[in-house]
Amino acid sequence: AQSVSQHNHHVILSEAASLELGCNYSYGGTVNLFWYVQYPGQHLQLLLKYFSGDPLVKGIKGFEAEFIKSKFSFNLRKPSVQWSDTAEYFCAVNTGNQFYFGTGTSLTVIP
Amino acid sequence: SQTIHQWPATLVQPVGSPLSLECTVEGTSNPNLYWYRQAAGRGLQLLFYSVGIGQISSEVPQNLSASRPQDRQFILSSKKLLLSDSGFYLCAWSRDRVLYNEQFFGPGTRLTVL
Numbered sequence: 001a002q003s004v005s006q007h008n009h010h011v012i013l014s015e016a017a018s019l020e021l022g023c024n025y026s027y028g029g030t031v032n033l034f035w036y037v038q039y040p041g042q043h044l045q046l047l048l049k050y051f052s053g054d055p056l057v058k059g060i061k062g063f064e065a066e067f068i069k070s071k072f073s074f075n076l077r078k079p080s081v082q083w084s085d086t087a088e089y090f091c092a093v094n095t096g097n098q099f100y101f102g103t104g105t106s107l108t109v110i111p
Numbered sequence: 112s113q114t115i116h117q118w119p120a121t122l123v124q125p126v127g128s129p130l131s132l133e134c135t136v137e138g139t140s141n142p143n144l145y146w147y148r149q150a151a152g153r154g155l156q157l158l159f160y161s162v163g164i165g166q167i168s169s170e171v172p173q174n175l176s177a178s179r180p181q182d183r184q185f186i187l188s189s190k191k192l193l194l195s196d197s198g199f200y201l202c203a204w205s206r207d208r209v210l211y212n213e214q215f216f217g218p219g220t221r222l223t224v225l
Contacts, residue, residue: 006154032212044201044216051211090154094212097143097162097205103154 002027004093006102013081014110021076021105023091032094033074035065036101039087047089050074061085083111113138117202117217124224130175130189132220134202137183142204144185145214146177149199161185162207197224 005024013019025031035047048059055067065076074091086109091102114137124130136142146158157170159177167177174193178186185202202217 034213043218046213049213097160097207099145099205099214101155
């Protein structure tokens with residue numbers, strides 16, 4: 001079965017620190033890749049997505065992610081985090097009609 | 112534009128009582144529909160998905176069932192709730208049979224079983 005692994009369960013950073021959240025998946029075929037974010041008390045919303053083309057994708061709020069096919073990875077990055085980035089982040093993989101989610105990474109940014 | 116609704120937003124039910132959570136999508140036709148449960152530290156667990164009316168696939172054995180009586184309506188049910196059914200339930204939709212697909216999530220229902 002396909003799986004998505006997020007190795008960082010809880011990350012604590014100070015404002016202005018750089019962020020990288022890891023995401024690896026197990027599926028050998030064509031995939032679409034996503035990062036979703038859930039701010040406290042809010043809906044799950046799309047942060048960025050990769051379908052094809054440039055493996056470096058840019059999303060909202062200064063986030064970006066790089067698809068490395070050989071490593072089955074889609075890591076999320078942000079050069080300088082803000083307190084407002086405190087949220088839970090989910091990596092997801094789509095194959096056909098199926099979507100598979102990682103267990104999530106809780107990010108706490110300290111002012 | 113498309114919107115997805117879930118209700119109720121919160122629900123407190125006693126053990127052994129029935130459950131019915133509803134999800135509806137507007138602005139699209141023949142969507143794929145999904146029910147997830149979100150538990151702390153466990154991410155999103157896919158419970159059911161549906162590619163059409165009356166077509167339900169279950170991902171994990173459990174005390175819950177799902178139905179799709181209309182194209183854009185997806186219902187999550189239980190005949191007798193267990194304490195372990197407490198959690199945050201999310202409905203989502205995606206387009207059917209498209210190369211580049213993504214999911215759109217509803218606001219969720221917080222269920223507490225006492």
